[in-house]
Amino acid sequence: MTEIRTPRLLLRRWLDDDLAPLSEIHADPVVMRNIGDGRxxxxxxxxGDIEAWEEEWDDEGFGVFAVEFLGSGELAGAVGLSVAAEPAEAAGQVAISWRLGRVFWGQGYASEAAHAALEFALQDRGLERVIAVLRTGDSAxxxxxxxxxxxxxxxxxxxxHGYxxxxxxxxxxxxQE
Incomplete structure (x- = not known):
């Protein structure tokens, strides 16, 4: 089982117990405003998201990690890699993404987890390139x-969606620079 430890976080595969806390994160309109259709x-x-992420792990050898706090085991959100389907300019490329519960914003957790996932992609999985696709105006x-x-x-x-x-x-x- 693929796991990555950072100073404060554990990035790991998804468990059945993760559905409820991730559903709470996904129910927050502020968290979701820059993701997908924004709803x-x-x-x-x-x-369905968790199932798709786990299938990508099985098919590609990488995917979106569950992010939990070391010690407490509380789920903070999701960060990881997926093969982009859209927009056309990104399609087929490996993209990094993240979403954390709003109570965890502004404390460096997204950067810490994303850095670990990027290192995993480029060094452990041997990917040559990783992209990110952000909604314009998503300053965080x-x-x-x-x-x-x-x-x-x-x-x-x-x-x-036209944005x-x-x-x-x-x-x-x-x-590596």
């Missing part, structure tokens, strides 16, 4: 991308 997700939709996620050393690569419009997106990328040589 909260139901428990059923959250279960832009700060995480900046801390990861990712470079801006352009702007596009979301093909379904503006920013594309970022980093390759192995940039990461």
């Amino acid at each position: 909260p997700r139901s428990t059923g939709q959250t279960a 996620s832009a700060a995480v991308v900046d801390k990861l050393g990712m470079q801006a690569e352009g702007a596009v419009r979301h093909p379904v 503006d997106l920013q594309l970022f990328g980093i390759d192995l040589t940039q990461y």
Whole structure:
């Protein structure tokens, strides 16, 4: 079982007990405003997300981790890797993403977890490149991308929802600098 420990967090595969706390995070409209269609997700939709993330682990050897606090075991959210389906400019590339419960914002947890996931992608899994796709105006996620050393690569419009997106990328040589 793939696990990564950081100074404060454990990144691990998903457990059945994670559905309820992740559903609470997904029910928060402020957390979800920059993800997908921007609407909260139901428990059923959250279960589908976890199932899809676990399938990606099985198919690709990487995926989205559950993020829990060391010591307490409390679920903070999700961070990890997935093969992007959209927009077309990102399709087929490995993208990093994160979402944490609002009570955990502003404490460096997203950056800490995302850095561990990026290192996992580029060093442990041997990926040559990782991208991030952010909704324009998501300043908190832009700060995480900046801390990861990712470079801006352009702007596009979301093909379904019509909002503006920013594309970022980093390759192995940039990461090692």
